[in-house]
Amino acid sequence: MASALVLQDSNPVLKTHPKLSLRRGMYSYLIETLNNGSTYTVTDGNNSNSVPIVWSFGLKSQTLGLRIRRPLLREPGELFRSIDALDTTIGDNSLHPQTLLEAFGRELSDFETKSCFGCHATNAVSNDRLTLDGMIPGIKCERCHTGAETHAQAISEGKTGPIPGKLGQLTPEETSNFCGQCHHTWERVVRDGLRGEINVRFQPYRMANSKCYDGGDRRLSCTTCHDPHRELVRGAAPYDAKCKACHGASAKASATAKSCRVATNGCANCHMPKLELPGGHMVFTDHQIRVARAGDPYPN
Ligand code: HEC
Ligand code: HEC
Ligand code: HEC
Ligand code: HEC
Numbered sequence: 001m002a003s004a005l006v007l008q009d010s011n012p013v014l015k016t017h018p019k020l021s022l023r024r025g026m027y028s029y030l031i032e033t034l035n036n037g038s039t040y041t042v043t044d045g046n047n048s049n050s051v052p053i054v055w056s057f058g059l060k061s062q063t064l065g066l067r068i069r070r071p072l073l074r075e076p077g078e079l080f081r082s083i084d085a086l087d088t089t090i091g092d093n094s095l096h097p098q099t100l101l102e103a104f105g106r107e108l109s110d111f112e113t114k115s116c117f118g119c120h121a122t123n124a125v126s127n128d129r130l131t132l133d134g135m136i137p138g139i140k141c142e143r144c145h146t147g148a149e150t151h152a153q154a155i156s157e158g159k160t161g162p163i164p165g166k167l168g169q170l171t172p173e174e175t176s177n178f179c180g181q182c183h184h185t186w187e188r189v190v191r192d193g194l195r196g197e198i199n200v201r202f203q204p205y206r207m208a209n210s211k212c213y214d215g216g217d218r219r220l221s222c223t224t225c226h227d228p229h230r231e232l233v234r235g236a237a238p239y240d241a242k243c244k245a246c247h248g249a250s251a252k253a254s255a256t257a258k259s260c261r262v263a264t265n266g267c268a269n270c271h272m273p274k275l276e277l278p279g280g281h282m283v284f285t286d287h288q289i290r291v292a293r294a295g296d297p298y299p300n
């Protein structure tokens with residue numbers, strides 16, 4: 001999460017892909033990286049518009065933030081690493097730009113700009129205003145441990161500062177809501193009516209819908225399986241022990257739920273299937289733990 005937002009000159013993907021292009025209708029999009037930085041250009045054959053790229057959002061794919069009149073502008077082309085090419089931002093396929101300016105990108109409102117930085121960066125928003133001068137790209141300690149840096153600073157100066165909240169004391173339900181500030185809470189998914197496969201990316205919602213989940217049982221919480229201070233651990237095997245804490249094959253006192261008749265390891269491979277977002281070139285892991293049978297509709 002530390003690289004949820006990176007400055008353009010520290011973007012490894014742009015460096016290894018120095019020339020990216022996409023043609024949509026009568027417009028051509030080009031992202032070119034030279035030693036002195038990256039530029040984004042759109043042409044209609046006769047005229048072109050070009051600006052330097054200032055920020056990149058996301059690791060799985062990249063939305064490039066361009067500083068123009070307003071702080072941020074999102075262009076229709078995104079870089080998807082799984083296909084190593086530019087493609088249209090999810091949801092933007094239905095847009096049919098009529099002018100070069102429209103093709104160049106949609107200008108984000110102040111509200112949207114604040115929300116992008118609020119979830120992808122640290123110290124970017126304060127008192128409901130965008131504070132990009134003090135912004136640190138990515139999700140750093142301070143973003144999750146409010147007051148952590150001021151606290152460390154105060155201690156080093158021999159003063160007592162504000163004590164940061166102890167995140168380790170949160171219940172699983174509170175942890176889901178905490179991570180859900182950015183990964184979407186159950187309430188938000190329901191309120192915004194985010195139905196269908198698009199909600200597979202909202203893990204707090206999916207997990208709460210699983211029969212395994214009980215907001216008070218610490219054996220199933222975001223932090224049981226993920227350490228927010230480390231990279232995501234890939235593969236199913238490392239998670240087996242988490243399942244077996246409840247679904248024991250043995251008569252362990254703590255393992256109270258039924259055991260599997262089919263297999264004794266690799267649980268997540270079958271019970272947390274991977275789904276590709278429609279049109280997104282992105283794969284997510286379904287956190288609604290369940291018996292997933294081929295051909296069954298997506299439970300929602
Ligand atoms: C301030 C917003 C924010 C909070 C709070 C947050 N995340 Fe994230 N998280 C992100 C963003 C943004 C990304 C995408 C990063 C990227 O694409 O580079 C991400 C990515 C991840 C990933 C995938 C990393 C990878 O390598 O693919 C995991 C796992 C994750 N978060 C777990 C958690 C957990 C668990 C919590 C709660 C303890 C949490 N996050 C809280 C914003 C947040
Ligand atoms: C509610 C918090 C939140 C807001 C607001 C938000 N993001 Fe994200 N974004 C995330 C999280 C969490 C991930 C990683 C997991 C995922 O893809 O769902 C992510 C992933 C991404 C990715 C990589 C995957 C993808 O969808 O392409 C990009 C690019 C991105 N965000 C750009 C933006 C931009 C630009 C904005 C503002 C218009 C924005 N985000 C607003 C939380 C947020
Ligand atoms: C994405 C959010 C996130 C980020 C970023 C983050 N932490 Fe944490 N941190 C947590 C959560 C959640 C816990 C509770 C972990 C648990 O219960 O296993 C925690 C626990 C801790 C603890 C144990 C005390 C406590 O609050 O429970 C310390 C110390 C800590 N983090 C330090 C750091 C430092 C230093 C950084 C920056 C290098 C950092 N954290 C970045 C979310 C985060
Ligand atoms: C029982 C274990 C388990 C729990 C609990 C869990 N996850 Fe995961 N999570 C996984 C596994 C397994 C993966 C996929 C690892 C891989 O890529 O091989 C994953 C992947 C992710 C990813 C990367 C994107 C994706 O969907 O593949 C994010 C983000 C994430 N989890 C967030 C969360 C959040 C937030 C919570 C709490 C609501 C949570 N997880 C609870 C097991 C768990």
Ligand code: HEC
Nearest residue numbers: 211212217219220242243246257258267268271289290291
């Ligand atoms: C906190 C304890 C707990 C954890 C951790 C847990 N489960 Fe469960 N799980 C349950 C309970 C309780 C049920 C429902 C009653 C039962 O089947 O015994 C259940 C039900 C299930 C079901 C049947 C669901 C259905 O729709 O019929 C499957 C499959 C399952 N769990 C797999 C897993 C896997 C795989 C993991 C690890 C990724 C896991 N569980 C982690 C407690 C847990």
Ligand code: HEC
Nearest residue numbers: 243244247258259260261262263264265266267269270291
């Ligand atoms: C190869 C795929 C696969 C793997 C790996 C796997 N399961 Fe299953 N599991 C299934 C299938 C299929 C069913 C449904 C079986 C049936 O209905 O007879 C099932 C059923 C279950 C059930 C429901 C049991 C019941 O009686 O209702 C639970 C709980 C479960 N698995 C947990 C686990 C756990 C925990 C692991 C890892 C130790 C695991 N599974 C590994 C495929 C798998």
